[in-house]
Amino acid sequence: MGMIMDIQKIKKFIDSLFDPEYLKEVNTLEKLEKIKIDFLGKKGIFTSEISKLKNLSKEEKITNAKELNALKNKFLEFYEKYKDELDSNKKPTPTKSDITLPVYDEVGKIHPLRSCRSRAIKIMKDLGFEFEDGPSVENCYYNFDALNIPKDHPSRNERDTFYIKESADSKEKRNILRTHTTAVQIRALESGKYSDNFKVFSIGDVYRRDDDTTHLPMFHQIEGFVVSEEASLATLKHFLLSFLKMFFEKEDLEIRFRPGFFPFTEPSVEVDIKFKSGNWLELLGAGMIRKNIMEKYNMKKGFAFGIGLERITMIKLGLNNMNDFVKNDLYWLKTYGYSSFEHICYS
Ligand code: DAH
Numbered sequence: 001m002g003m004i005m006d007i008q009k010i011k012k013f014i015d016s017l018f019d020p021e022y023l024k025e026v027n028t029l030e031k032l033e034k035i036k037i038d039f040l041g042k043k044g045i046f047t048s049e050i051s052k053l054k055n056l057s058k059e060e061k062i063t064n065a066k067e068l069n070a071l072k073n074k075f076l077e078f079y080e081k082y083k084d085e086l087d088s089n090k091k092p093t094p095t096k097s098d099i100t101l102p103v104y105d106e107v108g109k110i111h112p113l114r115s116c117r118s119r120a121i122k123i124m125k126d127l128g129f130e131f132e133d134g135p136s137v138e139n140c141y142y143n144f145d146a147l148n149i150p151k152d153h154p155s156r157n158e159r160d161t162f163y164i165k166e167s168a169d170s171k172e173k174r175n176i177l178r179t180h181t182t183a184v185q186i187r188a189l190e191s192g193k194y195s196d197n198f199k200v201f202s203i204g205d206v207y208r209r210d211d212d213t214t215h216l217p218m219f220h221q222i223e224g225f226v227v228s229e230e231a232s233l234a235t236l237k238h239f240l241l242s243f244l245k246m247f248f249e250k251e252d253l254e255i256r257f258r259p260g261f262f263p264f265t266e267p268s269v270e271v272d273i274k275f276k277s278g279n280w281l282e283l284l285g286a287g288m289i290r291k292n293i294m295e296k297y298n299m300k301k302g303f304a305f306g307i308g309l310e311r312i313t314m315i316k317l318g319l320n321n322m323n324d325f326v327k328n329d330l331y332w333l334k335t336y337g338y339s340s341f342e343h344i345c346y347s
Helices: 007-017 020-025 029-040 045-055 058-090 112-126 183-190 233-248 291-296 309-317 322-326 330-336
Strands: 137-139 175-177 198-207 218-227 255-262 265-274 280-289 302-308
Touching (some): 007 058, 112 218, 183 218, 218 233, 233 255, 233 280, 233 302, 233 309
Antiparallel strands (some): 198 218
8 A cells, every 4th residue: 555656645745735724834934844854854755755666657656756856846946935935034134223323424515616616606605696607718919918918928838728629720719618717707708798887706617737736737716806986995805804704714814915926916915814824815806997908898897706616625624735626536525625605505
């Protein structure tokens, strides 16, 4: 009798595996392994049935073997599925959260130049200045000629200025990467949008062939100019002081004017800022817009100033190497970047 195949027994065994009541019992990997041994082990019911195959006729052998194989696959399917489930249950899952653990802070920061740029824009707008833009690829007329910069001025030299490309044009007509945002002054005056009483500012990229700890070949300038009956060195100082106090968030800020020279302003001044240590640092250039420029656009009196964005950002953050701005060093950005959008405003 023992030699007669009992496929029914195997089927029953397999059916029982899918009985939910039974499954509840199989709650450990050990119990699952025991079932496997009961089925496929040396003395398992499957192994003992399959050993009977050899006594059967050829046809019977084929049909029974097929059936047995299908049952074995069904068993293995069951086994793998529950093994996976029990394996994943084994992984420890935290039951309580530890609120004393440090916060995992991987939020991006805003580059200080970006947030200080926005801060400067906000202050200029609060001071009543209107924004005007100009192109970074400028021509020599707006960048030099219209600003009284003589043809033989050193700043026109190819060693100082980026000329766009060699061309048949004379050097005076060639395009350059603008060397200062003062070029926007002429564009704004020429536009005819402004009459005798206005305040305009611009902010943007400028380029010079310079590269050391305090210079980059590309940097940013803020240009401001005011045309008004009231324009004077005194009102210029008032504006600059207001801007700088707000930018540096320092009420007792001190600045001083020293005589300077710019071809487009007369008188011209260099403006210094006083540090806590008592030392003065040169910060920006400014002056009364020259008569010949004012008259060309039928205007009477005006002042202008040009501020380096990198310079005031470095002072605000206490940096001493301008190259830090462009290093793409994430650690640096985490340290000096801003985490709030407080000052972000787009022009
Ligand atoms: N354009 C000057 C520079 O790049 C800065 C400057 C000086 C701008 C005096 C002005 C000014 O508007 O009046 O160095």
